[in-house]
Amino acid sequence: METENQFIQCLVIHKPEEGYRLxxxxxxxxxxxxxxxxLPSWEEAMQYLKAGNKVDLIMGSYELTDxxxxxFEKMDKSIPVIFTSTKPFVTEKAFALNCMDFLNDNPxxxxxxxxxxxxxxxxxxxxxxxxxxxxSENSESQKQKSRFLVKSGEQLFQKTQEDVAFFLADxxxxxxxxxxxxHQYLINNKLMDLEDQLDPKQFFRINRSMIMxxxxxxxxxxxxxxRLKITPRITFNEEIIVSREKVSKFKKWVNQ
Numbered sequence: 448m449e450t451e452n453q454f455i456q457c458l459v460i461h462k463p464e465e466g467y468r469l470x471x472x473x474x475x476x477x478x479x480x481x482x483x484x485x486l487p488s489w490e491e492a493m494q495y496l497k498a499g500n501k502v503d504l505i506m507g508s509y510e511l512t513d514x515x516x517x518x519f520e521k522m523d524k525s526i527p528v529i530f531t532s533t534k535p536f537v538t539e540k541a542f543a544l545n546c547m548d549f550l551n552d553n554p555x556x557x558x559x560x561x562x563x564x565x566x567x568x569x570x571x572x573x574x575x576x577x578x579x580x581x582x583s584e585n586s587e588s589q590k591q592k593s594r595f596l597v598k599s600g601e602q603l604f605q606k607t608q609e610d611v612a613f614f615l616a617d618x619x620x621x622x623x624x625x626x627x628x629x630h631q632y633l634i635n636n637k638l639m640d641l642e643d644q645l646d647p648k649q650f651f652r653i654n655r656s657m658i659m660x661x662x663x664x665x666x667x668x669x670x671x672x673x674r675l676k677i678t679p680r681i682t683f684n685e686e687i688i689v690s691r692e693k694v695s696k697f698k699k700w701v702n703q
Contacts, residue, residue: 454481455566460492460507461485461531465552468619469506469531474639475616475655476559479567480504481639487511493522502526504566508552527570529562556655592644597623597632604632608649612663612681614641616656626663629681651700653677654690661701 457473457480459466466485473480483502486492489511496502509532527547531554547569548562595606612626616638622631636644642652652658663680670676675689675697689697 454479455563456501456503457482458492458495458502458505458507459485460489460505460511461487462508462511463487465508471616471619471621471637472554472556472559473506474637476556477563478655480563489522496523496526503570504529504547506531508532509549527566529566591646592641595623595634595636597634599630599632606632608646608660611650611660612679612683613657613659613687614638614650624681624683626660626681629683648703651697653693653697654688657687659687664701667701 455477457470459470459473459482461469463485466487470482470485473482483500484495486495489507492505492507504527506529509530529548529550530546531550531552533552548565550558550562554562593607595611597604597606606623606625610623610625610627612624612629614634614636615622615624615631621634621636621638621641623634624631638652638656638658641650641658645658649661650658651661659677659679664677665680666678668676668678670688672691673694674691675694677687677689679687
């Protein structure tokens with residue numbers, strides 16, 4: 448299925464901290480997925496939809512349904528739902544709301560990925576229709592960030608794009624890895640948002656958990672399963688692998 452310039456609009460319903468963490472994992476599990484909003488209750492979700500906002504998929508906490516037991520009578524039954532729960536199980540209420548899947552409250556990226564594959568199989572037409580509006584001529588330059596506010600311990604620092612070796616997503620957090628020192632700073636941005644805010648000639652998302660600066664690339668070697676392995680110019684103890692579906696675009700990006 449062609450997914451370029453298409454995305455799955457998701458609405459997340461969860462307690463805020465867990466909701467933003469789940470939103471982060473959603474995009475790691477499915478690159479086409481985009482969280483439109485994280486809401487703390489099903490009642491607010493109903494108001495969000497009633498206001499005319501369109502979503503393709505709802506991912507929400509099953510436990511929060513007890514706070515608004517009658518809200519489902521008013522919600523659009525055509526929108527598929529993936530419930531998360533501390534104790535996943537199927538109920539009559541779930542099927543009444545077009546339940547597509549049940550997940551543990553803290554699902555792995557692999558399990559989330561399977562849910563989105565199921566969504567794309569069952570609701571392929573929604574993915575095709577969910578295209579972002581055409582950008583204006585100056586939208587790219589308007590989006591790009593030149594500075595980043597980062598955190599290390601209790602201190603805040605300012606970094607520029609030139610300071611960045613790569614951005615790294617790990618366990619629900621995003622880090623800016625400094626080019627000069629290899630130090631990792633906590634940053635309050637998601638990779639999916641950073642992709643739109645960085646210079647595309649200088650930065651490329653090589654896999655679900657990393658956006659890399661071309662200037663930080665050392666050696667590039669062939670790796671198993673038609674992937675590529677990068678040796679960065681800084682000391683980094685983990686393997687940096689270009690995912691198989693990114694290899695072709697990565698080569699073109701490096702060679703421009």
